[in-house]
Amino acid sequence: xxxxxxxxxxxxxxxxxxxxxxxxxxxxxxxxxxxxxxxxxxxxxxxxxxxxxxxxxxxxxxxxxxxxxxxxxxxxxxxxxxxxxxxxxxxxxxxxxxxxxxxxxxxxxxxxxxxxxxxxxxxxxxxxxxxxxxxxxxxxxxxxxxxxxxxxxxxxxxxxxxxxxxxxxxxxxxxxxxxxxxxxxxxxxxxxxxxxxxxxxxxxxxxxxxxxxxxxxxxxxxxxxxxxxxxxxxxxxxxxxxxxxxxxx
Ligand SMILES: Nc1ncnc2c1ncn2[C@@H]1O[C@H](COP(=O)(O)OP(=O)(O)OP(=O)(O)O)[C@@H](O)[C@H]1O
Numbered sequence: 330x331x332x333x334x335x336x337x338x339x340x341x342x343x344x345x346x347x348x349x350x351x352x353x354x355x356x357x358x359x360x361x362x363x364x365x366x367x368x369x370x371x372x373x374x375x376x377x378x379x380x381x382x383x384x385x386x387x388x389x390x391x392x393x394x395x396x397x398x399x400x401x402x403x404x405x406x407x408x409x410x411x412x413x414x415x416x417x418x419x420x421x422x423x424x425x426x427x428x429x430x431x432x433x434x435x436x437x438x439x440x441x442x443x444x445x446x447x448x449x450x451x452x453x454x455x456x457x458x459x460x461x462x463x464x465x466x467x468x469x470x471x472x473x474x475x476x477x478x479x480x481x482x483x484x485x486x487x488x489x490x491x492x493x494x495x496x497x498x499x500x501x502x503x504x505x506x507x508x509x510x511x512x513x514x515x516x517x518x519x520x521x522x523x524x525x526x527x528x529x530x531x532x533x534x535x536x537x538x539x540x541x542x543x544x545x546x547x548x549x550x551x552x553x554x555x556x557x558x559x560x561x562x563x564x565x566x567x568x569x570x571x572x573x574x575x576x577x578x
Contacts, residue, residue, distance in 0.1 A: 342375050374532065382406045383397055414490075
């Protein structure tokens with residue numbers, strides 16, 4: 330059996346008396362797009378926070394490439410290859426798409442922000458940033474001002490910024506949120522192209538997108554994983570249908 334790139338073992342998180350994730354165990358294989366779905370309040374975002382290190386866990390373990398990262402800081406987890414997409418609010422609207430990614434590349438490489446004004450001139454920076462933009466299909470918009478990009482393009486830019494840290498694993502929390510039909514198609518096609526190159530954990534409410542993109546799906550209900558399987562098997566799973574998806578699926 331292939332060693333999982335990400336493994337969660339009996340993870341738990343509570344806020345006081347409220348247990349939000351409970352005994353969550355799952356394995357994400359290298360190269361797969363693993364979707365985590367579940368009703369509102371099931372604990373999906375909390376779980377992503379536990380994986381990224383934004384929240385500590387009450388108990389359980391997080392392993393990346395077989396190494397225990399449970400107690401590591403977010404920064405250290407990023408250094409080891411874990412990235413989550415930034416929110417649109419973290420995009421600098423007055424800078425070009427390329428400059429936004431260049432700054433993220435620069436931050437990763439540890440350059441000081443006193444080079445801020447020279448960011449676009451730093452050696453190799455533009456090439457690396459352009460590579461990230463091309464990976465998300467935004468190469469032709471490199472010089473557009475970020476604030477004027479469409480909503481879907483901003484989502485693509487977030488992905489490019491996340492790629493700037495050269496991650497092994499990308500955590501995406503609702504990348505389609507707030508997108509209209511055309512924008513959502515753009516982002517879905519971007520994710521489809523990306524998934525062949527990088528392992529992705531995706532939380533998403535858009536079931537059409539989930540079932541067309543995911544290699545496997547885990548279903549979280551009241552903080553517990555009730556099933557992990559292929560999209561076809563998940564659709565047919567009686568417990569999942571009853572607990573969450575409903576007959577429309
Ligand atoms: N910092 C916090 N303090 C207290 N309760 C919290 C906190 N963060 C989340 N919760 C609660 O934990 C539960 C799970 O929240 P979470 O956001 O992880 O769910 P979710 O599955 O991502 O939901 P959605 O699909 O609506 O985004 C909710 O009941 C939420 O109110």
